[in-house]
Amino acid sequence: MLEAHGLDCERGGRTLFRGLSLALGPGETLRIGGANGSGKTSLLRILCGLLTPAAGEVRWNGARIQSLREEYARNIVYLGHAPAVKDELTGAENLRAACALAGLAVSAGQLREALAHFGVPGDKAVRQLSQGQRRRAALARLAVSWAAPVWLLDEPFTALDAGAAQLTRTLLGEHAQRGGSVVYTTHQDAGLHDSRVIEL
């Protein structure tokens, strides 16, 4: 159960939102909508603990996430605006590093399968891939992250073609069905069955 109470967010002297509260249980999908610069990414970063809100707090199963730190981090997957892949490494090496960093024990076979699922060449350096393929390489992490109950995704559908967007939608849907929670930002309708929507 992810809860936020009375969140205030200020960036660069400007108030983005005030007194925002939300609660997200298992199997729920939350869409954060709003115009550019309305604070979608900031809210997402607050929810995963990368950003400290000006007021209010975020709780995971009743405990403040600042006091849980790594314990909370093991329960979430955050995919930010930047794809978090190293240009010099191959898709497989990137995915392996990302999983190890997140504390996920994943076999080589599972890694290959996840990359193949998203159609990412595993043995090519990421620098040789297109923008959309990079995005796919980052999203491949979702295919091996069933164990983490909360997925926080920043604009997951940008730079994706129709096929990859559909794959991602299916993955998010399956995750929610298995009792996971999904929070994602978008400024367009992504065609997911959102159980909640916040417009900033």
Add this chain to the structure above:
Amino acid sequence: MRVVVWRELLVAMRRRSDVGTVLLFFVIVVSLFPLGIGADPDKLRVLAPGIIWVAALLSSMLSLGRLFAADYADGTLEQMLLGAAPLGATAAAKAFAHWLVSGLPLVAIAPLLALQYDLPAGLYGMLALSLLLGTPVLSLIGGIGAALTLGVRGGGVLLALLVLPLYVPVLVMGAGSVEMASAGLGGQGQLLILGAMLIVAAAFAPWATAAALRISSE
């Protein structure tokens, strides 16, 4: 932690030119002095430890800017902040990898460069040993500076201003140990202090780096 070191080394191996530039910078700086000062062996012998150490300081600093900048730009830093391991451990791994790539080669090549200064044969070991103990401290302290100046405009110069004063004790002890040994006074005292600095830096610097990373990534 192991995966961070593995990834850093892999990236460094695929960007060999970056590693090479730092090493080449060290070689060139050290080699410029004999050309500028002239070929008086007595003079060079006295100056050698100080010059080699200052050059090591500068080249270690040269590569610090990249320590977290690339991770910050491509988003991997956020993943490290949200990693399953404590951020301090990740920062320690980053500093260790930085040392392996930009400190250890200096240790290996310094005795060779010292030939230009006609350093007495007995001092090569001392020089390498002092660098072996001192360069990891540079990477550890430098990590704090690199984390603090992350995302700051003109961060490179700021980093130098921030980090170089903190390098002074390492320089004094490192160059001092070789000078002491050349004066026939051993120099073990300075080496022990360098060792103590390394232990203290290894214990505390990664946590300071972690705190700085959290602040600058907000």
